[in-house]
Amino acid sequence: MCAVFALPAPHAHAADSARPAAGTGYRYWSFWQQAQDGSWAYATEGPATQRPGDGDTLGFRFALSEDSQQAAKPRGTTTFAAACEKTEPEDGSKRVAVRIDFGTRADAPESETGAPPAPRTRCALVPEKASAAEVLAKVASPLRYGSGSLLCAIDHYPAKGCGEQAGSDGSFENGDGGDDGQGGGDRGARSDEGSGSDADGGGISSGLGLTAGVAAVAILGLAAFWQARRRRH
Structure with missing residues (x-):
């Protein structure tokens, strides 16, 4: 039974694919890392635990996505050299480029x-051990997080809501509240969890995992009942 609850949610890297139909999917901030060739890869862990190195480039994109496979990547050409050319390195610090895309x-x-704010690129000069969440807080404020540590808004965008489903006037299970401030964190972008389908697809995978766990427990309980009944007979 413990193993059932320990099963991870389905994980997938983001890829270019058809956008979800109107009225489906979730709106949220997703977290990305740029490869050496300039391509974007969906982050495999959350910003609070991911620690970029000097010269890395991170991306955050707000979009309507069905899951991590359909998550939209940051747009535009972004390079560390261009972003940080005017930021001098310092001992004990690192420079990290950050691309923030507010979506369409x-x-x-x-x-x-x-209209959403225009995409922007910034260079963060932070301590060597700074996390990706601390990097984002350095170049964009305020940041708003939900009760489940879901990154809800960057620089007041969106003004309210947090990972809600398209066509819904309600908010995501983590709530549309949260604190404005520089507190670290990122599901799309969660502060205390990895990314992936449970981190960028919102509560989709979380809900599926909970449903599967409840169903499995029910099945185990039913099997135990019938076994006990057979022994009595």
Whole structure:
């Protein structure tokens, strides 16, 4: 029974694919890492635990996505050299480029009436041991997190809501609350969990895991009942 609850949620790297149909999917901030060739890869752990090295480039993208396989990547050409050319290195510190993409009008929640802010690239000069969450906090503020440590908003975008399903006026299971401030963290971007389908696909995989666990426990209980009944007879 413990093993059932320990089963990980399905994990997949993001890939370019068709966007979800209107009324489906979730809106959230996803977390990315740039490879040497300039391509983006969906992060395999959350910003609170991921520690970029000097010269790395991170990306955050707000979008409407069905799951991590359909997550939209940060747009535009971003290079560490261009982002950090005017930031001098310092002893005991590291430089990390950050691409922040607020998404398109189609990605925006219904509560956002205007066009999303333009994508931006910044260079963070942070201590050598700083996490990706601390890097983001250095170059973008305020950050808003939900009760489940889900990154809800960067620089007030979106103004409210947190990982809600498209077409819903409710908020994601983590809630649309949270604190504005520099506190570290990232599901898309969770502060205390890895990314992947449970970290970027919102509560989708979390809900599936819970449902599977409850179903498995019910099956085990039913089997035990019938076994006991057979022994009595």
